[in-house]
Amino acid sequence: MSGYDNNPFADPAGDNPFNDPSVTQATNSNLESVDQFSAFPAHPTDSLAVHTTPAAPYQPAVLQPSTEPSPQATAAAAQANLLRQQEELERKAAELDRREQELQTRGSGVKENNWPPLPKFFPIKPCFYQDFSEEIPPEYQRVCKMMYYLWMFNCMTLFLNLLACLAYFTTDASYGVDFGLSILWLILFAPCSFLCWYRPVYKAFKTDSSFSFFFFFFVFFCQVAIFIIQSVGIPKWGNSGWIAAFTIIGTNKAVGAIMITVAILFTMCAVLSVILLKMVHSMYRRTGASFHKAQQEFSQGVLTNKTFQTAAAGAASTAAQGAFQGNN
Structure with missing residues (x-):
């Protein structure tokens, strides 16, 4: 009777392929379907709020310049420095050439004497050439001019x-x-002081001559004693x-006042001469001059002097003739 209870229109159980136990187990399993699968599982929003770190405000990137110059910049700076040094050297060389040409031009021409500054119609012509700016180095010009002014002050006195x-x-x-001797002192001391101590110190500053320095010191020391x-x-x-002034001032005050004025001028000459002597001596010590150099300059000057050579040759020939005649 059980056979009659079955549905005659139902598919036979053995013919339904989905009634297979393995298929039924697979379809009834708890696995999630493929279309509901998510690679990023959902999380609660609260946990995202806790673990999220706020981003820092945006700041543009700034490139810090390098403190070390590049090799190209270093090479360019070195080249510019070399060019600048080369231009400086060329300028100095041109200046030296110009000065040398000026010296040669001056040396080729004959320098006309300009001292004493006499008028052209005067029968006596100047005897010396004097130019402080041309012949005296700049560091010695001031003292040399002071010596010249001292000489003029002495002549006036x-x-x-x-x-x-x-x-x-x-x-x-x-x-x-006294009046006769005063005339003699004016005639004698004015030109002799110019020749014996002013011109030697001028030549010493001009040529850095040790002999001229020593000659000046010897004569000028005597001049200080005379002052x-x-x-x-x-x-x-x-x-x-x-x-003399205090002797006459009791009898004639006017003459005494004149003589006192002259005595003051002589005293000023003495004081100024001592000061200038010290100044010249300090400059002499910086020039490197010495007594040995003075001896060499004197010997060379005497041996190369044509007058001395002529006199020595004449004396030698006279002595030889005398010896030859004595032997005969």
Whole structure:
């Protein structure tokens, strides 16, 4: 009877392929379907809020410049430095060439004497050439000019001494000796001081000559002693110094005032000469001059002097002739 309870229109159980136990187990399993699968599983929004770190504000990237110059910049700077040095050297070389040409031009031409500055119509012509800016180095020009001014100041003082002695002579005829000697001192000391100590120091500064320095020191030391004697004013010596001035001021105040003025000038000459002597000596020590160099310069100057050579040759020939005649 069980056979009648079955549905005659139902498919036979054995013919339905989906009734297979393996298929039924696979379709009834708890596995998720493929279309519901997500590679990124969902998370609660709260956990995202906790674990999310806020991004920092955006800042543009700034490239820091390199402190070390590039090899190209270093090479360019070195080349520019070399070019600048080359231009400086070329400029100095051109300046030296120009000065050398000027010196050659001056040396080829004959320098006309310009001292003393006499007028052209005067029968006596200048005897010396003098130019501080051309012949004296710049570091010595100031002292050399001061020596020249001292010489002129000395000449003026000697002239005023002559007038003072003349006034002294008018008060008493016995002082005629002083007036005569004052004329002699003016005629003698004015040119001799120029030749004996001013021109040597001018030449010493011009050529850095040790011999000229030593000659100047020897003569100028004597000149300082003469200045001191003139300022003292020993009677009958032809100087209007302090002693002679105080001797006459009691009898004639006007002549005494003139002589006191001259005594002050002589004292100033003595003081200035001592100061300039020290200044020249300090410069002499910086020039490297020495007594040995002075001896060499003197010997070379004497041996190369044509006058000395002629005199020596004449003396040698005379001695040889005398010896030859004596032997005969």
